[in-house]
Amino acid sequence: MTMSKTWEASLLSKDATMQDAIKTLNTSTIKLVCLVDSNFKLAGVITDGDIRRAIVAGKTLESSVREFMCFTPITFRASDTKAKRRKAFEAHKLLYIPVIDEQSKVINIDISQSISVFAQSNTVFLMAGGYGTRLRPLTEVCPKPLLTVGSKPILETIIDSFVHYGFHEFKISVHYLAEQIKGHFKNGEQFGVDIDYVEESSPLGTAGALSLLPMQDKPLILMNGDLLTKVDFRELLAYHVSEKAKVTMCVREYEYQVPYGVIQADNNEVKQVIEKPVEKYFVNAGIYVISPEVVNRLEKGSYKDMPDLINECLAHNEKVAMFPIHEYWLDIGRMADFERAQIDFMHNF
Known part of the structure; x- marks a missing residue:
């Protein structure tokens, strides 16, 4: 102590x-x-x-x-x-x-x-095979995870964030312009980590690529390769274990203000008028912890998205936990997000 x-x-x-x-x-x-x-x-x-x-x-x-x-x-x-x-x-x-x-x-x-005992032996699986169509023309010659935000590619910032919390075992799924990603990161030695690649001959969805992994014996973290966040990944992993969940999904609170007065009624009788109410939802943040038994039962090479995998777990009465993100988080999906990321990077990374 x-x-x-x-x-x-x-x-x-x-x-x-x-x-x-x-x-x-x-x-x-x-x-x-x-x-x-x-x-x-x-x-x-x-x-x-x-x-x-x-x-x-x-x-x-x-x-x-x-x-x-x-x-x-x-x-x-x-x-x-x-x-x-x-x-x-x-x-x-x-x-x-x-x-x-x-x-x-x-x-x-x-x-x-x-x-x-800082080193984490759990695998980090990063999804980097998408086409990035919403960021064209930038992604016509460069895969989205290699787009530069601040001083380095998005995916490099993600890896650095995991390294900060002691993670060093990475699997990166690639498809679109895969050779550029493999050429930049190689085996990870220059970044002080071990990197292996999972190559999708055709897109397998956000969960399907996991089926190409060897058998797992501990929870892994799955993350989209176009996110910037300051999440404490050790806390995320500990939360998953403490909740005894099969899958833990990171969520973000999203607020939406209805631009009109909302009527609450019983049949044709008005009971209340609420002027421009604010609705709150939890939305998917694109980061998950998945227990090994869930990964190991995936059908090899079969297409599957994470919502489908989560719904399958729920159908089997398996626990799916939520991990709310209160730290910085940004999904770089659109050009406006990419431009915002350039400013945010200076203040958060």
Whole structure:
């Protein structure tokens, strides 16, 4: 276990909102928020997973942290031995535990040594075989994943993001202008990773290419090769495991304001008029974690999109979890998105 020198940045008032908690998590190196009163007495904690589950449950950015915080967290005292702390980390499968004094004031945050085991052995599968028709004429001579955003190709930024979180095993599915992608990344050695290619002789859909993989023994992350995001991929993988899901799909909250007054009626009788209401939905963000048994049962070489795969899991009463993204995320699907990405890159990468 190690004592953090930046634990103070993880303290937040117990009267704060979800938005405050998200900001604290995103700016601190410690992925735990300790909620305290005016005397720094510990009132509870919030993890990354707590926030995402609260979003799924319908909580808003303005919701009080008291609506979803853990009021009875595991804690240490300064006098606790290393052996006692190690057993607590292992027993509760935690990475961070607050240290409190006799008055329950936070005096530090202990970090499990397991967090230093940084390398992730899970495979990352990147979809890079599409035609990118909506970005023509740019994609007539260059595959979309190799289009330059900021200082480097989109796909290189994606790989760098995964490397930041300890991932080093990559499979890239290719089809359209495949030789350009293979020529740029080669075997991944220059990027400090291992890259193998899955070549689709004809497009197999967003899930079908997975059928060309050898048998898997652990969850893999599947991601479209035209996304920019600051998602914590380790947290995503841990969330999938904790939810005991067969598939976890990243989602993004999308708001749409109806430009008219909406009528609520019972038969021909008006009950209420709501002026220009805002509708909220979760939309697919193009990032998934898929358990090995789901990948291994795919029919080799058969076309399948991810919505079809998810619906098959649901038909078998298998759990499909949602992982809401509150971090930066952009799907570079249209020319306007590509132009926006050039500006966003300077501020986020």
